[in-house]
Amino acid sequence: MPTAQPIPAPARLTVLSGPSGVGKGTVVAEVRRRHPDVWVSVSVTTRRQRPGEVDGVHYHFLSDAEFDRLVAEDGLLEWAEYAGNRYGTPAAPVRERLAAGAPALLEIELQGARQVRARAPEAQLVFLAPPSWAELKSRLAGRGSEPPAVQERRLAIAQAELDAAGEFDVVVVNDDVARAADELVGLLVAPSAGKAAGASE
Numbered sequence: 571m572p573t574a575q576p577i578p579a580p581a582r583l584t585v586l587s588g589p590s591g592v593g594k595g596t597v598v599a600e601v602r603r604r605h606p607d608v609w610v611s612v613s614v615t616t617r618r619q620r621p622g623e624v625d626g627v628h629y630h631f632l633s634d635a636e637f638d639r640l641v642a643e644d645g646l647l648e649w650a651e652y653a654g655n656r657y658g659t660p661a662a663p664v665r666e667r668l669a670a671g672a673p674a675l676l677e678i679e680l681q682g683a684r685q686v687r688a689r690a691p692e693a694q695l696v697f698l699a700p701p702s703w704a705e706l707k708s709r710l711a712g713r714g715s716e717p718p719a720v721q722e723r724r725l726a727i728a729q730a731e732l733d734a735a736g737e738f739d740v741v742v743v744n745d746d747v748a749r750a751a752d753e754l755v756g757l758l759v760a761p762s763a764g765k766a767a768g769a770s771e
């Protein structure tokens with residue numbers, strides 16, 4: 571568990587989580603298409619680069635040793651192992667962004683979201699949910715970026731992630747990309763409405 575300094579408050583930090591294949595990347599891309607000024611953290615990962623992914627844009631792709639070094643240096647705001655690879659949020663860019671009073675968006679998995687909650691209780695946690703389990707399976711398979719065994723592994727994790735949706739401040743259902751992007755934009759720009767207005771029971 572990282573021990574770097576706490577994030578300055580009250581700047582708005584939003585975390586978007588949800589199971590693999592639910593459409594996090596697609597919805598965030600739509601938000602950025604409409605609002606290029608929305609800043610999204612670029613994570614580091616030890617996962618292998620997929621075709622079409624650009625180093626430094628989609629992720630910073632690191633070796634295990636490079637990732638170890640960042641952890642040792644306390645350079646990550648949070649990090650987690652997911653389906654056999656490690657992923658983490660570089661702390662400095664997020665801290666700079668928030669210190670400047672500008673919103674920051676992290677797209678990370680459940681363990682990382684919990685770490686952010688522990689370190690920055692004022693952060694807004696948003697869970698992106700699929701309209702149904704069948705639809706989640708078909709999106710993950712339809713993307714075709716992982717072999718079936720990896721898809722199965724991600725679906726097993728997805729079940730646990732869906733069970734944790736109640737820990738989040740807001741649940742956004744990704745039934746339609748444009749609608750879900752609208753809802754996310756509303757949460758990003760509302761100064762503090764997310765936690766109060768969107769809190770799920």
Ligand SMILES: Nc1nc2c(ncn2[C@@H]2O[C@H](COP(=O)(O)OP(=O)(O)O)[C@@H](O)[C@H]2O)c(=O)[nH]1
Nearest residue numbers: 590591613649650652657658659677678679682
């Ligand atoms: N904790 C944590 N999770 C991350 C980070 N970056 C990405 N993830 C999550 O890692 C999981 C796997 O990401 P990826 O391999 O890109 O697959 P995809 O999101 O299904 O396309 C997803 O749930 C991401 O949201 C990070 O910096 N920290």
Ligand SMILES: Nc1ncnc2c1ncn2[C@@H]1O[C@H](COP(=O)(O)OP(=O)(O)O)[C@@H](O)[C@H]1O
Nearest residue numbers: 590591592593594595596709713744745746747
């Ligand atoms: N609202 C939606 N309706 C139908 N398909 C979607 C929707 N959102 C995303 N998808 C598709 O689902 C697949 C997984 O989306 P992706 O953004 O890669 O998910 P994640 O980043 O959560 O793993 C992609 O093929 C994407 O085009």
